[in-house]
Amino acid sequence: MTNKVYQVPYGTKDILPGEMKTRRGIENAIINVFDKWGYDEVKTPDFEYVDTFGAAGAKGDFRFFDRSNNLLALRNDMTAPIARLTATRLQGGEKIKRLCYLANLYRYEEIQAGRQCEFEQAGVEMLGASGAAADAEVIVLAAEALQAAGLQKFAISLGHVDFINGLAEEAGFDAAQLQQLKDCLRRHDAVGMQQMADAMENIRPEIKQLFADFLFLQGGIELLDKVAAIVTNAKCQGALNDLRKIYNLVDAYGAAGYLSFDLGLYRSLDYYTGMLFEVYLPEMGYPVAGGGRYDKMMQRFGLECPATGFAVGVDRVLLALERNGVVTNNRTWDVLVAWSEGKLPEAIAKATALRREGRSVKLLTEVADLQGAALAVKEYGCKSLVYVE
Template sequence: MKNLTLHTPEGVRDIYNSEYERRLDTLYNLRKCFKKYNYAPISTPTFEYFDTFSREVGSCESNEMFKFFDRDGNTLVLRPDITPSIARAAAMYFSDTDGAVKLSYEGNVFINYHSLQGRLKESTQAGCEFIGDSSVDADAEILTIVVNALKESGLKEFEIGVGHYDIVRGLIDAANLSEDMEEKLVGLISNKNFFGAKELLESAGVSKSLIELFDLTGKILNSPSEWKPYMDKAKKYKKVYDALEYLTKLYDLLNKNKVMDFISFELGMISEYKYYTGIIFTGYSYGVGEPLVKGGRYDSLLSLFGKDSPAIGFAITVDQLMLALERQ
């Protein structure tokens, strides 16, 4: 019989010697970058009440959380995501603050992935949350920090794909599909099966001009000049048009900040996090299958904790960043 005392559970591992030293160096470089942009550090508990990450929050499926009980019978979970914890803390400690609040963090998250996925169930994240500012300038600042933090960590080749929640959502709303067909369409777009998506839209009798606008979801674009030909068609669909206009302003700011060499626009991007409301983004590097960074705008999340305030943030997965640096 296997002696379990000499083994770690599936999905977690020991980190020691030079790898642990490199991890400390990576976290130091990230922390230094966050501080440069005046983000104050905050630490939240490793476990919280289940309601902090419930279905309404939309952070993680219930069956993917590690749950246990305290002595009073309350359901607790190891945090699967740090952003809702920061939102809760901001609502507690900055409830009377009208101005912007800038917070940075680092810590471990725990997701009970299915064993066949072969993914780590414990990983380290570091990130920033910009609370109290709904402007495009705040979005540009966060994306600029992401690019500079990865660069200052020593990463040379990476790409941040930026999308907008209202593009896919606006197109799907305009298509007026049944609930079942809508679910299938979201799945097809998520899996980048754009031929299948077009076929489904045609079979549902969606207008030709709207189907042509759905072409946006299958493209990776570098500047507003590439989505300009779609703007006339988009005028009929306010949500989509406004999102494209917003991304145009965002591009101008990112270009001014000299970070566009690392950014592209993926207009069909969909996130598994249900709390996102505006721009969403994901970062990848060569030779690393999992995202290095995820982030987006979440203007409704803090209201679930009693503070009505817009916010945007990101989390860098340190394990994936270190793998990218090693393979570089």
């Protein structure tokens, strides 16, 4: 006999009864929406060769060697494995492939509310489709998935990588300065952005002010017109036109009310090449979902293929619902079947019949009198009692 208390590893957690039932309901609701939109569910291994993740390999990924000394990593992102799967296993068939997934991911992070080293995502990837129509589809699909999960009040921030790249070109940035810019945007470093703006020379004052205000270039469709009147770079103008097209198509779906623009939006993964978006809730300071366009990732796997997609943080959805009092993780079943001495076979038959009717049933494993059975109904979280005597 040992008195040792066994703990789970840092950044992981047990999912208890009640919470797991709620989680499964949310998972099913999201996956059912993906299916309704024509997305096929796939599953990839929990660990892959490190090379699979390439530039998507997170700084805090979990790595280990197999017995043949191959370097492997626990899955830290789903986009790269889906790209590998498509390039190596799904080259035939439909020109445009719509794939979805539900998967656990692993990254070494400083844990806090809504952030663990092991976490679950549900997401989609549309491969083979370029243009605003595909981007609008995944944005609206993200909104519908969150609605199906039980969230109604959220906002979608929409940006574009080419606006950032184009503005850097207009300022004459070299590769190191561009990376510094992206790092400041990723960290939301307003002081760093102001310092970059102050250091600029021989540049129009309007462009210099855009850099100083980069983190605050947020607003509705009118923001695009305002900024378009300032910038002259073709890449910037193309990005703004692309955002207008996406907005109009999202509006055609009836979901433009969720959208606003954030021209300083830059996500933590570096494979995005076009539009990108994040979904925020009023009660959370971090995104509950996000995604974007990544047209060059498939080249690493030998395939030229435009792509776009997103992921929903299932753990964050659950946390938001709990904070809003939408879910309580209470466990209930329809019926408790109890039985008197010698009546177990009849009780088994009754429980079986009730289950075939679609009822959820718990069957007592020991004989009980009527009074004891009545007490057991509450203990076992059942709504009603069937007593066989």
